[in-house]
Amino acid sequence: MCMKKSQSDEQERSDLEIWNLFRSGEESAFEFIYQKYFDKLYNYGCQFTRDHSLVEDVLQELFIELRRRRAHLSATNKIQPYLYSAFRRKMIRYRDKRSRFKELDAQQSFPIAPNIEESIIEDEIKREHLMRLQKAIESLSERHREIIFLFFYEDLTYEEIREIQDFENIKSARNLLYKALKSLRKKIEVLLFLIGILPVVIQGVQFFKKII
Amino acid sequence: MEKSFNNIEDFLSDESFRSWVINPTPELERHWLNWLSKNQHKKAMVDQSREMILSLKFKEFSPDPKSKQRILDQIKQETKPRARTIRLSRAWLKVAAMLLLVVSTAALIYFGAKDQHESSLITTASTHLIRKSNPPGERSQHSLPDGSTVFLNSGGSLEYPETFDADSRVVKLNGEAFFEVVHDAGRPFKVVTESFEVVVLGTRFNVNANQKSPSVALVDGKVRLHSSSSDVTLELRPNQMAVFDKEKRSFTSASFDPRYVAGWKDGYLVFREASLDEVVEKLHSWYGVDISVLNTPIPSDWSYTASFKQESLENVLLNMRMLRRFDYQIRNDSLILSFQ
Numbered sequence: 001m002c003m004k005k006s007q008s009d010e011q012e013r014s015d016l017e018i019w020n021l022f023r024s025g026e027e028s029a030f031e032f033i034y035q036k037y038f039d040k041l042y043n044y045g046c047q048f049t050r051d052h053s054l055v056e057d058v059l060q061e062l063f064i065e066l067r068r069r070r071a072h073l074s075a076t077n078k079i080q081p082y083l084y085s086a087f088r089r090k091m092i093r094y095r096d097k098r099s100r101f102k103e104l105d106a107q108q109s110f111p112i113a114p115n116i117e118e119s120i121i122e123d124e125i126k127r128e129h130l131m132r133l134q135k136a137i138e139s140l141s142e143r144h145r146e147i148i149f150l151f152f153y154e155d156l157t158y159e160e161i162r163e164i165q166d167f168e169n170i171k172s173a174r175n176l177l178y179k180a181l182k183s184l185r186k187k188i189e190v191l192l193f194l195i196g197i198l199p200v201v202i203q204g205v206q207f208f209k210k211i212i
Numbered sequence: 213m214e215k216s217f218n219n220i221e222d223f224l225s226d227e228s229f230r231s232w233v234i235n236p237t238p239e240l241e242r243h244w245l246n247w248l249s250k251n252q253h254k255k256a257m258v259d260q261s262r263e264m265i266l267s268l269k270f271k272e273f274s275p276d277p278k279s280k281q282r283i284l285d286q287i288k289q290e291t292k293p294r295a296r297t298i299r300l301s302r303a304w305l306k307v308a309a310m311l312l313l314v315v316s317t318a319a320l321i322y323f324g325a326k327d328q329h330e331s332s333l334i335t336t337a338s339t340h341l342i343r344k345s346n347p348p349g350e351r352s353q354h355s356l357p358d359g360s361t362v363f364l365n366s367g368g369s370l371e372y373p374e375t376f377d378a379d380s381r382v383v384k385l386n387g388e389a390f391f392e393v394v395h396d397a398g399r400p401f402k403v404v405t406e407s408f409e410v411v412v413l414g415t416r417f418n419v420n421a422n423q424k425s426p427s428v429a430l431v432d433g434k435v436r437l438h439s440s441s442s443d444v445t446l447e448l449r450p451n452q453m454a455v456f457d458k459e460k461r462s463f464t465s466a467s468f469d470p471r472y473v474a475g476w477k478d479g480y481l482v483f484r485e486a487s488l489d490e491v492v493e494k495l496h497s498w499y500g501v502d503i504s505v506l507n508t509p510i511p512s513d514w515s516y517t518a519s520f521k522q523e524s525l526e527n528v529l530l531n532m533r534m535l536r537r538f539d540y541q542i543r544n545d546s547l548i549l550s551f552q
Binding site (some may be wrong): 034038039042043046047052053055057059060063064067068073109111112113129130137148149151152153155157158174177178181182184 | 234267286
């Protein structure tokens with residue numbers, strides 16, 4: 001814990017410096033930010049819509065605005081949530097206005113990766129588990145899927161998620177994730193029962209081995 | 213006080229537990245293995261939670277590296293340091309009180325007076341030459357060394373010396389600009405274009421270089437036009453406009469509509485019985501988009517009359533669509549119009 005903490009302190013310090021350099025007009029700081037976050041933002045944007053040229057448009061506009069307004073931007077010691085938050089607002093607005101697939105987009109946002117290894121997962125139970133999990137996630141609301149993505153895929157803290165998804169406080173972010181997970185669990189209860197008994201079975205086998 | 217973990221959600225929603233599973237550091241590893249040794253009875257729950265987190269796989273998307281570079285280039289192009297883009301809000305009446313001069317220099321290649329103009333400018337320029345230019349879609353405002361102001365329209369470029377000579381003020385223009393010239397009888401102000409020169413004693417004027425027929429329009433004051441290629445001179449009176457005929461190399465004069473001719477300076481995009489070609493040309497230069505037209509020919513009697521103030525491209529197109537059905541697509545910096 002302590003180490004993670006000191007690492008993130010360092011990260012924050014350098015984020016603050018980089019952001020200040022960018023605000024003062026330092027071109028290399030802009031390049032750094034662009035190169036570092038473009039791919040991540042692109043991936044995040046493509047979660048919202050399958051119209052990937054729209055994602056590119058939004059990214060271009062976001063960075064143009066940041067450059068034009070750089071002297072007026074507020075300070076931040078966390079570049080990623082700052083960018084994500086601005087990008088997300090724009091992305092959702094553009095999607096609802098311009099996406100070629102707007103009807104499907106909100107339903108099918110934050111897709112689960114098609115399971116390539118499905119055929120090589122010999123364990124019937126595990127395969128079943130993954131399919132159920134996928135189905136369960138797809139039936140969640142977009143906001144629930146998004147917070148699961150931000151928390152488990154992006155490895156962000158509640159504070160960062162609060163900023164991105166525009167919650168009033170950390171507690172609301174925490175509650176939403178908890179609710180999302182609860183509802184996910186309900187949907188895959190049967191499955192959780194199945195994988196839940198696995199360790200019991202294994203322990204049972206080991207217990208018997210010991211006796212024998 | 214130690215946090216209690218009573219169900220799977222408690223583990224799943226814990227920041228530290230989550231990070232341990234997806235992004236372990238030696239420190240997290242130590243912490244959680246230690247925790248597990250003290251909480252053996254929770255091991256099944258921990259395993260389930262780990263399994264669950266590791267099964268959560270979102271689809272991943274990576275950008276094409278070429279697009280990434282292209283977008284970076286466009287961002288830099290769009291945000292090049294330049295004079296501020298004019299926020300057009302002035303009342304038209306104010307413009308009408310000025311000397312309005314519209315000079316169009318788009319067809320310059322046809323006039324062979326290039327060398328002469330360049331040399332006339334270079335002799336003036338005892339100091340450094342400053343060059344300002346706008347890509348399509350951008351308008352800007354500049355202050356000249358004598359305090360005069362120039363509004364430069366999209367696609368235009370302007371050259372002037374860092375300091376003017378003692379006896380003349382010469383600027384070179386390609387494209388369209390509006391000048392507000394500080395009065396200085398001792399130093400005539402001269403705009404050199406590739407087809408002709410405009411001499412002003414001191415007032416305000418507007419120059420436009422994006423039309424096919426070069427022209428000068430005067431609202432108030434007095435200017436003298438001179439075409440060096442044909443040695444023709446014309447003096448313009450207020451409310452007169454001179455159009456330069458490229459073939460005859462001579463001027464014809466007529467009255468004009470100030471808003472149509474120089475409304476751009478105040479943010480007006482004006483179409484007067486415009487042909488499709490004219491519409492395409494104007495939209496290209498106003499919004500900086502490349503335009504392709506599909507399913508032509510469209511009827512030759514098609515024409516478009518409208519005036520917009522600071523409207524988005526999309527709104528202009530929507531308005532145009534009320535007149536005639538067509539489809540459009542705006543993607544990146546390009547616009548496709550398809551007529552049915």
